[in-house]
Amino acid sequence: MLKKLLIANRGEIAVRIIRACRELGINTVAIYSEADRYALHTQMADEAICVGGPSSKDSYLNMANILSACVLTQCEGIHPGFGFLSENPKFAKMCKECNIKFIGPDYEVIELMGDKARAREIMKKSNIPVVPGYEGEINSYTDALEIANNIGFPVMIKAAAGGGGKGIRIVRDTSEFKYNYEAAKLESKSCFGEDKVYIEKYIEKPRHIEFQILADEFGNIVHLGERECSLQRNNQKVLEEAPSSFLDDKLRNEMGKVAIRAAKAVNYKNAGTIEFLVDKNGEFYFMEMNTRIQVEHPITEMITNIDIVKEQLKIASGIKLEFTQEDINISGHAIECRINAEDPKNNFRPCPGVISELYVPSGLGVRVDSAIFCGYEIPPYYDSMIGKLITYGDNRENAIIKMKRALAEFAIGGVTTNIDFQYEILEHKDFINGDYNTSFIEEKLVNNNA
Template sequence: MFKKILIANRGEIAVRIIRACREMGIKTVAVFSDIDKEALHVQMADEAVCIGPARAKDSYLNMQNIISAAILTGSEAIHPGFGFLSENSKFAKLCEECNITFIGPSAEAIELMGDKAKAREVMIKNNIPVVPGSDGKVDSLEEAVDIANKIGFPIMIKAAAGGGGRGIRIVRDIDELFKVFDMAKNEAKNAFGDDSMYIEKFIENPKHIEFQILADSYGNVLHLGERDCSMQRKNQKIIEEAPSVILDENLRKKMGKVAIDVAKAVNYKNAGTVEFLVDKNGSFYFIEMNTRIQVEHPVTEMITGIDLIKEQIRIAAGEKLEYSQEDIKIIGHAIECRINAEDVENGFRPSPGKIDFLHFPGGLGVRIDSCIYQGYTIPSSYDSMIAKLIVYAKDRKEAIERMKRALEEFVIEGIKTNIDLHYELLNQKEFIEGTYDTGFLTRFLHR
């Protein structure tokens, strides 16, 4: 087992990893930008190294500085968390070249699954159900028109190198396709340095269901059930829950097997998430695989009792999985609300600033993953998520009531947050019944 791990991240995920390491008796090294010197992860780690100025490209995306910090502190492994360099195959390769263990899959798996068009090709070859569309990359407008005519509108044009809901355009007719194709390519080039696009049929108002995967270096692959991530704004998830109300045991088993097949098809190792769309008829389609720990991993931990960060570390250290698929039991229900520093009334504008007063909710079945404290100043340089509120209960009805109670107790003064929006959403008929889909939040906000 590793003696020391460097965490190449910040915020609540850095704090989450430090806690897991501490319980495993592993020393931790935090890296930070100069604007983050008062951050909680810096205070909690055994050591901390400044890696550059506030801009992410000069600090949390600065591979050379992070590797130098790892070598300087004698860190044997790097945990990338999510975002930043977590799905960067070049960084994973650099770690390997410097004899530092990257806590995640191989550079090859990251590269393959990170290229959405290539991943789609591999899935088709392995008989994994995918959304109808192009077999791989679409190079020209003429090719795009041909595919659109075959599969029918509406379609989605997607950046092959995209992620996090970015690089996506919904196109509803041929005239719109002529207008946006080159525009979408240019946007992809600017955002990802790669203008490769692919096309999928746009499935109206589906459910977004993802399966958590664990895979070790000995050929053992298992899933830990699903998460329903259909509550989204602009393709960004804001509420997640597990298990999903739309899956019965038969469909769960079927989708779980396909998720395992996806991981095996790319020789995947470590934790990963296989994402599907499920239409109103119960048909499901692979859309992508996230080759990292997810923001919403706590809901899976709550219903399975398995610490996913610890499993990531054990797998990276060369240990075998201690569980078989038969050992995985899903018990109870969990819900997560992403708490963002944003002004909902003004177009969800980020709301950085000093926290004048803070009160976290507590009680049975309530968990907070956060990086904030009273007196802390939230910087404007990074993502607006400042906390995750997770609840667990014996069933979904009780979980909803517990989440509402916890949101009522959650007080943050000095900045704007989306706490009130979460409370409103939990009281909507569609959420209570579990019938909400990926288009629900947009419809709700435009009522």
């Protein structure tokens, strides 16, 4: 087992990793920016070291400073969490060159699956269904338009090196293609350092279903069931649940087997997620693979009773998976609401500031993953998510009831949050009936409230 770990992240995921490390007897080192000097993760870790200024590029994206902190504190490994450097193959490669264990897959796999066009090509060769699209190099706007016309509108233009909903444009006809093509390339360059894009058929109103994968270093791969991630706004997930009410056992088993086959196709190791689009007829298509822990991993933990972060650390320490696919038992239902410091009534504008009062819900089947506390100042430099509220029930109806109760108790003073907006989702008849897709929030809530 690793003895000492540096956590290259902040906020609730850093706290989450520290807790797992404590239970495994691993010492921890937190990094922080100047804006996070008094953040909770710096207080919970065994050691903490500043790696730069408030902006992400000066601190949490500063590879040289992070690696220097790791060497200085004699850490054996680095857990990148999600976001920041978690899917950066250059950083994972630098870790390897410095003899530091990167908690995640090999850098070659991160690079391969990070290139969405190459990932599609690999999946197609492995007989895994993919959304119809173009995998080759797109050299000009003229080429792009011809490709789009051949595929047939509507199409989706996506950053080849993208993730997290960035660099994506949906185009419904030729009149709006040029603007969106150039906008996708600009956003891709800004977010990922390159402007390469690819084009695929846009599946209207699909379900977004993802399967959690665990793979050890001995070739053993299992899946932990699926998560329903269709409740999104601007391609960013808002609320997730597990299992999906849309999948029946036959489709679930088929998709699970395909997810494992996808992981085997790239010799995957550690925790990862295979993401699919599923149309109204139950036809599913590989979308992408996330080579890291997911924000929404807690709902899978709740229905499987498997600690995914601990499994990551065990795998990285060279320990075999202690269970097979037949050992995994999915029981009950879990829901996660992302709690953001934002104003839904003002186009979801981020609302940093000082938390003046705080009451966190609790009780049987209620979990809160967060790093906030009374008096904590939410900085303006990072993502607006300040916590995750997770509830578990023996069935979906009870999980919803428990989530509504927990949201009603959750009180955060001093800043505006999306708690009431989350409650509004849970109250909607279509959500209660499980009748929703990726366009639900825009069509049923945001536009209706405008």
